[in-house]
Amino acid sequence: MKKFAKKFLVLSVVSGLAASTLVGCSQDKPQTDNGTSQAAGEKESSGDTQKESKYKTVVVASLEMNGVFSPFFATTAPDNDIVSMVHGALIKTDRNAQPEADLADYKIEQVEAEDGSVSETIYTFTLKDGVTFSDGTPVTADDIIFSYKVLADPAYDGPSTFSTLPVVGMEEYNKGDATEISGIEKVDDKTVKITLKGIDPSAIWKLGGIEVAPKSYYGVDDAGKEYAKGDMSVPKSRNAAPMGAGAYKFGSFENNVVTLNANENYYGGAPATPTIKYQVTAESNKLEGxxxxxxxxxDPSSSPDMVADVEAAGFEYELIDNLGYxxxxxxxxxxxxxxxxxxxMHLMNRRPAIxxxxxxLATVIERPMSTVSWAYPQDATEYYGFDPAKALEYFKAAGYEQVEKNGKVSLEKDGVQLRVEVGIPGGGTMEHPTAPVLTQMKTEMEKMGAVLEIADTDGTVFFDRLETGDWDMWVAAWQATVDPDMYQTYHSQGPSNHYNVQNEELDKLIVEARQTNDIEVRKDCYSKALDIIMDEAVEMPVYQRKNMYVFNQEIVDMESLPENMTPYYTYFAEVETFRLK
Structure with missing residues (x-):
């Protein structure tokens, strides 16, 4: 059978990435509901063509969801999958990670100071004709500005770093008493102008990449309470029931199934596939399901055995570099x-495990950044090799000594044994690519007289404890964004700095990289910043893997999938024309 993708095909693009969304490479608890049956044999007029599909519903496997489907507060990849289907953004990413107009056209202008430097950058977004939310109401400049103000609110506690943009008036709004952001102006009902001080290379994505939220919905709760600066309760009241200008409307989240229905008001035309369901399942069930x-x-975890199993089952598939690590x-x-x-760090034996x-289908990496990024240093070498003797030297340098207790050696400092707890979202089965690294660490530490406690949990418990800073160590993955801005995860004030790394030189390099469009200068800043992170020993990069997308070609019309998919442009990139057989 002709395969949709050649075996071990890798599609790479040279473009920018940054850590943004935390995802566990986990084997979550299996779901028990099977309410995902196809409407086999039913005929349906499909989208904007004459062709008819006999299937009305496509079911997509998903890992466990937190149920936070908000354009403001979603943090996990499964939740964000739903957000991106329900909401529309001003711009989108093309195959090569370049900005492309979506709900709005855009223009960027630079204002030069007398010395020739850029004193201001002005971004103008103009909504396209006919753009509406799924309830049929027009998307307006007021909705865009409302979305910006929520993200800039001093009480905002979501994953966005929008408030760090050097927008004129941002500091007065975010840290002061201002009720408006002076650098964000409504030109007319369809146009918004934003003025930045100087340059910020990530601004096009942070300004244009937001999912526009309807003020009439996210700005008023069911009791009639209106959003006010300093109070996130009203926007958060919509977390479980999103509404936006995307290709699909949110239907329900019941029995581990999210149901999405085609948005007949979508500006790109009603999607060809009437219903998409996301079925929560375990990683171990992704092929069997x-x-x-x-x-x-x-999207089962790719491995040589999985490729062989998929081919043996007769399914078509695609292998694409993962947008993260x-x-x-x-x-x-x-x-x-x-x-x-x-x-x-010297006890982490990564290569055999991976x-x-x-x-x-994966490679061990040496710096904490996806190798797909143009900012990943290609000359990076190993920083901490597996070396138990070296590890013991460092423990002793920290003041620990090996003493004999009850006939056993114990590695102690001031009478307290070295004990570390590590969290891994393996769903209780340790089915995880990094699990062997931890089990070997545990063995090596026991030999030294130390203790490594491995806490294998499901995804919900794992992320709850991570957000509260309750792990000594943890195993996870970063999903990346287009621009390699490191502020969110590594700056001392970064909202996702789970490492609690505090380093002035690192902060300085991160800020410096945000103040120029010179890619060579930015590369140098990021290379030095990555070295500092390694020296701080707060993160060991483990692997860059490939995603595997598998399709039942008896249901999915393979001809409707995008050609030349990349990490930025996968199978739902042209979702409005995606169709079933």
């Missing part, structure tokens, strides 16, 4: 001694 027709599209993190507040952290799990 396809075989059992529980779902029609899946796997890592092991450490909380510098809970493990404050850098020597202890460095010792732990080669066993992924074969040649």
């Amino acid at each position: 396809l075989k059992l027709e529980e779902f029609d599209i899946s 796997g890592y092991i993190g450490m909380n510098a507040e809970r493990i404050p001694d850098k020597n202890v952290r460095k010792g732990l 080669e066993t799990y992924y074969g040649d």
